[in-house]
Amino acid sequence: MTTKIRTRFAPSPTGLLHIGNARAALFNFLYARHHGGEFLLRIEDTDRERSTQQAVDVIFEGLKWMGITPDEAPVFQSSRQERHTEVALDLLAKGQAYKCYCTPEELKEMRETAMAEGRPPRYNGMWRDRDPSEAPAGAPYAVRIRAPREGETVITDLVQGEVRVANTELDDMIILRSDGTPTYQHAVVVDDHDMEVTHVIRGDDHLTNTFRQLMIYRAMGWTQPQFAHLPLIHGPDGAKLSKRHGAQSVVEFRDEGYLPEALCNYLLRLGWGHGDAEILSRDEQIRLFDLDGVGRSPSRMDYAKLLHINGVWMREADDDRLTADVLQRLAGREGVQTDEVTRERLRVLMPGLKERARTLAELADSAAFLGRQVPLSFDAKAEKLLSPEARTMLGDLARDLAAADPFTAEEIDRLLRHFAETHGHKLGQVAQPLRAAMTGTTTSPGIDVTLAALGRDEVLARIGAVLRS
Numbered sequence: 001m002t003t004k005i006r007t008r009f010a011p012s013p014t015g016l017l018h019i020g021n022a023r024a025a026l027f028n029f030l031y032a033r034h035h036g037g038e039f040l041l042r043i044e045d046t047d048r049e050r051s052t053q054q055a056v057d058v059i060f061e062g063l064k065w066m067g068i069t070p071d072e073a074p075v076f077q078s079s080r081q082e083r084h085t086e087v088a089l090d091l092l093a094k095g096q097a098y099k100c101y102c103t104p105e106e107l108k109e110m111r112e113t114a115m116a117e118g119r120p121p122r123y124n125g126m127w128r129d130r131d132p133s134e135a136p137a138g139a140p141y142a143v144r145i146r147a148p149r150e151g152e153t154v155i156t157d158l159v160q161g162e163v164r165v166a167n168t169e170l171d172d173m174i175i176l177r178s179d180g181t182p183t184y185q186h187a188v189v190v191d192d193h194d195m196e197v198t199h200v201i202r203g204d205d206h207l208t209n210t211f212r213q214l215m216i217y218r219a220m221g222w223t224q225p226q227f228a229h230l231p232l233i234h235g236p237d238g239a240k241l242s243k244r245h246g247a248q249s250v251v252e253f254r255d256e257g258y259l260p261e262a263l264c265n266y267l268l269r270l271g272w273g274h275g276d277a278e279i280l281s282r283d284e285q286i287r288l289f290d291l292d293g294v295g296r297s298p299s300r301m302d303y304a305k306l307l308h309i310n311g312v313w314m315r316e317a318d319d320d321r322l323t324a325d326v327l328q329r330l331a332g333r334e335g336v337q338t339d340e341v342t343r344e345r346l347r348v349l350m351p352g353l354k355e356r357a358r359t360l361a362e363l364a365d366s367a368a369f370l371g372r373q374v375p376l377s378f379d380a381k382a383e384k385l386l387s388p389e390a391r392t393m394l395g396d397l398a399r400d401l402a403a404a405d406p407f408t409a410e411e412i413d414r415l416l417r418h419f420a421e422t423h424g425h426k427l428g429q430v431a432q433p434l435r436a437a438m439t440g441t442t443t444s445p446g447i448d449v450t451l452a453a454l455g456r457d458e459v460l461a462r463i464g465a466v467l468r469s
């Protein structure tokens with residue numbers, strides 16, 4: 001029987017849910033799903049000073065928003081401290097770890113000497129072979145792992161290929177501090193082992209940790225998982241992704257009006273490819289994803305491409321869902337009503353509106369006019385269109401619109417064409433001032449559907465307000 005594949009996302013709740021981490025979560029999720037395995041979530045909250053409940057909530061919210069749900073209840077690393085300690089003591093009992101009684105001063109001196117001699121500041125093994133009875137009675141000690149001294153450690157990384165490190169590069173790292181708390185490197189291994197994680201997929205900034213963590217697997221005689229280290233996401237200029245490039249966290253993208261499907265689709269395509277496939281549904285992602293499609297070089301964030309992909313997903317999105325989101329975004333905007341009337345107008349106009357918007361924020365901006373009250377305010381371009389001649393024309397048109405029956409897009413289109421023809425205008429000469437009168441701007445979906453969405457009374461009221469202004 002083959003073992004079930006189990007992956008995990010293990011964020012530290014110390015800040016935002018960065019898109020690099022979100023992508024690691026997505027890859028872990030897709031890998032597990034693709035192979036019929038399980039995806040787990042572990043909150044690495046052992047750093048009590050830096051971990052916050054708010055950051056935990058952001059992780060839960062962000063993952064939920066992206067549709068990345070763990071198959072088991074999340075594990076909080078901090079709740080497993082006893083178990084981490086138990087394993088450390090076990091390693092001690094096995095002779096795979098030892099007590100180190102070095103004082104902070106001694107460690108400082110060790111570092112300084114190493115630096116002065118041009119060596120990396122590693123622990124020099126002072127207590128590795130020393131008899132613990134030499135320690136002053138009752139002195140505090142840390143527990144250190146006995147690192148291999150010879151040979152090399154090799155991992156066959158599922159993304160990076162074979163990576164080797166000479167064991168002389170590894171030092172006897174602390175697994176239990178002198179205050180009795182387990183270290184992060186140790187906790188990760190114990191948790192991954194106990195959670196039966198078979199594949200550790202994470203950012204390649206953890207590659208050096210992997211070599212250190214492997215010492216613990218070996219010392220405990222545990223089966224080590226497979227590793228896949230993902231290249232990081234850089235800014236468009238190749239530098240480390242930072243604020244100046246644009247949004248970086250999942251919540252920022254959500255607030256800027258990106259759809260979760262689009263963000264996931266983009267993050268997947270960033271650094272993973274399957275032929276020319278660009279727009280992929282979650283089902284297709286699960287069907288096609290595997291680690292062999294992940295590239296080795298850092299990806300560059302391309303905000304324009306994300307925007308494009310978002311536009312594609314916007315057009316695919318359900319109208320009621322978009323309507324609900326837009327209403328939320330409009331709520332509280334000055335002069336914009338978000339009542340049932342606006343909802344109904346939005347629902348009717350949504351097919352037209354969503355064609356033109358690349359984000360939910362743009363969609364909300366373009367839809368705000370539906371919830372405004374007469375008299376509207378006009379931008380400069382709209383103002384210009386509402387010339388005295390245009391106003392006269394609108395007055396005539398209002399009489400025809402008042403009699404339109406039924407007040408549907410089809411009938412309105414027919415009426416406008418007929419009106420333009422009989423008055424010797426081009427259709428645009430009628431539609432443009434009319435659009436200005438309806439929206440206060442010069443852009444909207446087709447004028448026929450826009451009018452139908454507003455309804456006859458409102459259309460006449462908006463024309464009337466222009467004529468009076």
Ligand code: GLU
Binds near residue numbers: 010012044206
């Ligand atoms: N907690 C680590 C982080 O947020 C991840 C550790 C891991 O994936 O092993 O960077």
